[in-house]
Amino acid sequence: MPKKLMKGNEAIGEAAIVAGAQAYFCYPITPQTEIAEYLAKRMPEVGGVFVQAESELAASQMIFGAAAAGARVFTTSSSPGISLMGEAMSYITAAELPAVFINIIRCGPGLGGILPSQGDYLQAVKGAGHGDYKLLVLAPSTIQEAVDLTIEAFRLADKYLNPVMLIGDGLIGQMMEPVDFESCVKPPRLDCSAWATTGCAGREPHIVKTLFLDPNVLEERNRRLKAKYERMAREEIRFETYGCDPPPDLLFAAYGTTARVVRTAVDRLREEGASVGLFRPISVFPFPDDALRQVAHQPQVHNVLVVEMSMGQMLEDVQSALQGRRPLHFYGRGGGNVPAPEELIDEAKKLLGNGHGGKK
Amino acid sequence: MQREVTFAGFGGQGIMTAGKLLALAGMAEGKEVCWIPSYGPEMRGGTAYCTVVVADRLIGSPIVNDPENVFAFNRPSLDKFAPRVRTGGLLLINSSLIDVRSPRQDISQVLVPCNDLANQLKNGRSINIVGLGAFVARSGMVSLEAQRSVLHKEFGKKKGDVLTATLEVFEAGVRAAQGDKEAVRG
Structure with missing residues (x-):
């Protein structure tokens, strides 16, 4: 396939399709709504799930549910919407599930404006939700890089069983540049048979949860997350x-x-x-x-x-x-x-x- | 080598499409291209503009505050963008809707009656293609051949004789920019 001239938002949507995303839950917000528009058409074509939820809160909890069921799943939003998803990010990280969040950042604070900004950097790298957790965060500067890193985000989410976030300022969503999908490699399907909630007929139930009242059990999980982030620091540095x-x-x-x-x-x-x-x-x-x-x-x-x-x-x-x-x-x-x-x-x-x- | 143009007009004039067609021609020539829309809170029928950058190496800043070329399709666009044209640059003016020129002496100005030419060919919607023809012919930012082949590719699939009609208005724009006395004043 020759290079295609694509708007960043559409290219990101197509990259998720190439990466084998099975479910996308969203709530529209400028300047990234074209991703949802694009996927409303594309997801059904590849047998995937597209749901426009009633709010960002709902969309992000749907991500949690689908990830627990072992689906390759993601959402996209922009700054105020991402704030609303912070709670789910914390839960998904606590449950050690793979998911991809994409933030096409608009200016703030508050409802702010719809023009490009990088004002959500700290929110992304420190974690938008509560508790002791991190997201792996990638920041593209061209549309081709947005495509490559979107696909990579799905692979890394599987590798670490941790949400990965892609941050792009509004221009990354709105610009058109030539993109090439030919060299893109679809990440292998994650083997989630040991933990996914896929129906327990004939086997012991799998339980995905984030409530651990025993301090030692929870501390052990905190340590495991810390070890993940240290491994990311060894293996995932890009510049x-x-x-x-x-x-x-x-x-x-x-x-x-x-x-x-x-x-x-x-x-x-x-x-x-x-x-x-x-x-x-x-x-x-x-x-x-x-x-x-x-x-x-x-x-x-x-x-x-x-x-x-x-x-x-x-x-x-x-x-x-x-x-x-x-x-x-x-x-x-x-x-x-x-x-x-x-x-x-x-x-x-x-x-x-x-x-x-x-x-x- | 990097070249830029800002196409500016009002919503519905096909400004964004003209820019995209130009970017596609740049791609067809194997160049790096970037298309940057104005995106901001606008009402229907409000102003619309896009900038296209064509370069032979990786494009850095997508924001160009002093473009080499500007095509103003309506008066508010002329007022806003004429002062920004780089010294020595080119300003094209849709003289069907704009009855003034920029007072600037340090740039070239070309008048193209886009609406009149499109209307003469009974294709009033295609003023953007008239403009594109005039711009490509005058600026040489991409070759006429590359631009024509993009039009064939993009409009060839459409029903009826959309392609023929499109090429007709494109060539009218090309002739206008190449100094057809009838078409160009100034």
């Missing part, structure tokens, strides 16, 4: 560097669409002879702290500039990774405004000083 060899004087850190804007700024600054590079986390939980340190702590790197469509969220992860060993700066836009390359060039020039870092 990309651009213009970092040789090490730049000024290192940008950005993810998602913002990283693309930075890339353009980096290209233009380098044409002017400035020494700048980009570190782009792709997995944001686990966060690539070691990799970031390895780049940022080289003696040539004098400043680090974090750029986000928020008032500073990934900034906290970068701060913790750098341990105060490099001056850290921040440039953020909000309200649905996407930073322009020119703004970032101006910010960079302040830090590069009078030609400092440039060839002169």
Whole structure:
């Protein structure tokens, strides 16, 4: 199949089909409603289940139920809707079930607006619900990457028996770019015969639950979750560097669409002879702290500039990774405004000083 | 090498479709392409615009604040986007609906009476295709051959002689931009 020009939302929907998703429960919200529209048609075509629930609360609890029954299942929403799903995320994680949540982020807080934002980063990486749990979180910056990571999200959810979240700002949902599904590999079907609630005729019942009143039993589960997250940190780190060899004087850190804007700024600054590079986390939980340190702590790197469509969220992860060993700066836009390359060039020039870092 | 255009008009003029057809032609030429819609709270019939980027390497920022080319299909779009055209760039104006030009001296301006040309061919809905023809012919952002083959592919499956009618208005746009005295003023 040749490349297809697809809107991010539709491409994500098709990627879930390619990944073998069997059930999708949703409640519409801009800017991701085209995913639901697309799947309303596609899921029945592949023998899957499509349900538009009465609310995000209901949709997310349907995910819980379907996951417990061993189905490959997912939902998509946008910021306010994701907040409502936090409870179910906590339960699904507690029950150690695989599921995929996709958040096409709009600006907030509250109902906010429908334009792109990265304001849900902390919610995603810290967990939207209660209790001691994490989601594995991936952040694409192109439509092709959104496709590849959607498929990967299903594989990882199975691998860890833990929900995986994909976060994209509104532009990832709304842009059209060429995508290729040919190289996509469908994750193998999970063997869930030991725990799935598939009807207990002829066998002992399987019980999927999240209530453990015995402190030692629950602590044991807490430890098991912790071990999972430590394994994710060893095995699932993803990132990309651009213009970092040789090490730049000024290192940008950005993810998602913002990283693309930075890339353009980096290209233009380098044409002017400035020494700048980009570190782009792709997995944001686990966060690539070691990799970031390895780049940022080289003696040539004098400043680090974090750029986000928020008032500073990934900034906290970068701060913790750098341990105060490099001056850290921040440039953020909000309200649905996407930073322009020119703004970032101006910010960079302040830090590069009078030609400092440039060839002169 | 990266080239950009913003098509802007009101809802129903086929602005988004024109952009998509252009992006498809870029793809057919093996280029990197990105189509970015205006998405925001709009009422039916409100403003609509999209930006198409065609490049020979990975496209960075999808947001282009100073596009090389702008095609304004209605007056509010001209007012909003003419000031943003990059110096040395190109501004196309749908002169059927816009009776002014931009005061700017540092850009080229081309008048294309999209509605009149489409109406002459009894295809009043296709003003976007007239505009597309004029834009591709004038800017060379993609080749005319690539754009024509995309039109064949996209409209060839439709019933009746939609394809013929579409190609007809496309060529009218092409002729307009290539300096047909009848079609172009200024």
